[in-house]
Amino acid sequence: LAWNGLNNVLRHVGAMKGEVQTRASLGLPPAVIIDGRDPGNIVVSPEDGLFEVMLEPGDPVKAGQPVGRLWFMDKPSRAPELLCSPVDGVVVVTRAIPITEQGDCVFVVGTVIEREAIL
Known part of the structure; x- marks a missing residue:
């Protein structure tokens, strides 16, 4: 959870390539x-x-x-x-x-x- 969250923050601010991953994009139910x-x-x-x-x-x-x-x-x-x-x-x-x-x-x-x- 922490690793995925950190990666998403880095993607969001443009420090890391790729799209922000959401629970929906990963096929997970809502939190x-x-x-x-x-x-x-x-x-x-x-x-x-x-x-x-x-x-x-x-x-x-x-x-x-x-x-x-x-x-x-x-x-x-x-x-x-x-x-x-x-x-x-x-x-x-x-x-x-x-x-x-x-x-x-x-x-x-x-x-x-x-x-x-x-x-």
């Missing part, structure tokens, strides 16, 4: 802006355990839909707890390290917003 700043979009681990991701960043999600499972290593016979999305949106962050402690962020859900909302 979307995803807002994940609301603290209510952040899900933390309710207990120590092993977090299993069920969805990946970029996946759409509905409120109440499971995004991951928390397994309890100290009690293997205990059923895993489903950790669900608090809102409709898009998964933007998932925990990379499975071992988690109570209070660790395990995933974040962002909501699609219009450009005007941030200006």
Whole structure:
């Protein structure tokens, strides 16, 4: 993204040959802006355990839909707890390290917003 952006700026000001590349010219869909700043979009681990991701960043999600499972290593016979999305949106962050402690962020859900909302 940064490399393509730099090349486009250089093309735009005439310092580099070629046409400015747009998402449309590359066959890509329009860009979307995803807002994940609301603290209510952040899900933390309710207990120590092993977090299993069920969805990946970029996946759409509905409120109440499971995004991951928390397994309890100290009690293997205990059923895993489903950790669900608090809102409709898009998964933007998932925990990379499975071992988690109570209070660790395990995933974040962002909501699609219009450009005007941030200006």
